[in-house]
Amino acid sequence: MSMQSEKLIYLDNNATTRVAPEVFEAMRPFLNELYGNPSSAHTFGREMRRSVERAREQVAALIGASDSGEIVFTSCGSESDNWAIRGALELNAEKRHIITTAVEHEAVRNLCEFLGEKGYEVTWLGVDGYGLLNLENLRAALRPDTAVVSMMLANNETGVLFPVEEIGKIVHEKAGALFHVDGVQAVGKVPIDLQKTEIDLFALSGHKFHAPKGVGALYIRKGLSLPSFIIGGGQERGRRAGTEAVPYIVALGAACELAQSGGAHDEIRRLRDKLEDTVLGKIPNAHLNGTNDREKRLPNTANISFEYTEGESILAHLDEEGICVSTGSACNAESHVSSAVLRAMEIPYSRAQGSIRFSLGRYNTESEIEHTLSRLPGIINRLAEMSPYKA
Numbered sequence: 001m002s003m004q005s006e007k008l009i010y011l012d013n014n015a016t017t018r019v020a021p022e023v024f025e026a027m028r029p030f031l032n033e034l035y036g037n038p039s040s041a042h043t044f045g046r047e048m049r050r051s052v053e054r055a056r057e058q059v060a061a062l063i064g065a066s067d068s069g070e071i072v073f074t075s076c077g078s079e080s081d082n083w084a085i086r087g088a089l090e091l092n093a094e095k096r097h098i099i100t101t102a103v104e105h106e107a108v109r110n111l112c113e114f115l116g117e118k119g120y121e122v123t124w125l126g127v128d129g130y131g132l133l134n135l136e137n138l139r140a141a142l143r144p145d146t147a148v149v150s151m152m153l154a155n156n157e158t159g160v161l162f163p164v165e166e167i168g169k170i171v172h173e174k175a176g177a178l179f180h181v182d183g184v185q186a187v188g189k190v191p192i193d194l195q196k197t198e199i200d201l202f203a204l205s206g207h208k209f210h211a212p213k214g215v216g217a218l219y220i221r222k223g224l225s226l227p228s229f230i231i232g233g234g235q236e237r238g239r240r241a242g243t244e245a246v247p248y249i250v251a252l253g254a255a256c257e258l259a260q261s262g263g264a265h266d267e268i269r270r271l272r273d274k275l276e277d278t279v280l281g282k283i284p285n286a287h288l289n290g291t292n293d294r295e296k297r298l299p300n301t302a303n304i305s306f307e308y309t310e311g312e313s314i315l316a317h318l319d320e321e322g323i324c325v326s327t328g329s330a331c332n333a334e335s336h337v338s339s340a341v342l343r344a345m346e347i348p349y350s351r352a353q354g355s356i357r358f359s360l361g362r363y364n365t366e367s368e369i370e371h372t373l374s375r376l377p378g379i380i381n382r383l384a385e386m387s388p389y390k391a
């Protein structure tokens, strides 16, 4: 580890996570001596195949798939989301209507905007001021020509959870549409049991829960023959061409096993609650973005607005102290428009622009949270004093 990362207080785990030592150890031999191709017929190749299949079982176990054959490895969450939605449209070619929400990650939002430009009709469901959906609006939006409904399980910015079990029932009861869930932020953070749901397609991404960047998976419910997105060789039973990224796939499996072994979850929640309660209790004009009902939010995320400040300035001051946070979603780091998620929640600009996402992970400690809490009030105070917006 570099000197710099040793000193960091990393509270940006929704952007990405550190590769867990256990995961790194599991993948290491596949980066050098275990380099065979799982498609090769010799013993060495077959050994790789077994490792890939074991990882598939580990992924299936974490998300409650009924069969490991329902898991297909991809390169990232964005690929899984793109494949799910475009595949569902191809499968239901006569249907031209898509339903999604205004608070999806760009992997879904920008794709649906693009598809809208290509002639599909997209219904964008809004959320209330707490980031929650009104399921009556979903019921009203479903039509016989709805091909796919795509919704996230956990919001990357606020951590708000959508009730995907209930949504799945509504989707299938009212229309023959496929139901895709972007589970990228939820996997490894909340329990998921796909067998108990009516989810047809489910995307996940390794780097959000301690596997390296560059590997993801798409769950495809048994019996659904989703057309391939990457066409070529017969890998992944002909569903996704390209030689399997064995080290990364093995790492994804190990990360799933680590997540399933639990352990860290209660402590992450306790530290997040402490951070959130103290900030909201101590800092004037601090507001939580997202529902107050913690059961309906990820246990690791706190998105807080500091009115009359700018998120970029808070981020820069915390950064100087070695504390890593995010303003909105990581993909927005270069742009200065306020977050689409907070806009959809109709958070006023004076609040939205001063929003910070704290996202905790299994390596955060009490002393890191205390250190952050000792620095934050002074920073916010100074910035608010300087604010031209302050009444």
Ligand code: PLP
Pocket (backbone or CB within 6 Å): 014, 015, 075, 076, 077, 078, 079, 081, 105, 107, 152, 154, 155, 156, 182, 184, 185, 205, 206, 207, 216
């Ligand atoms: N969906 C959500 C909710 C996300 O938070 C992200 C990444 O931030 C993605 C999809 C895209 O995942 P990936 O970075 O693996 O492409």
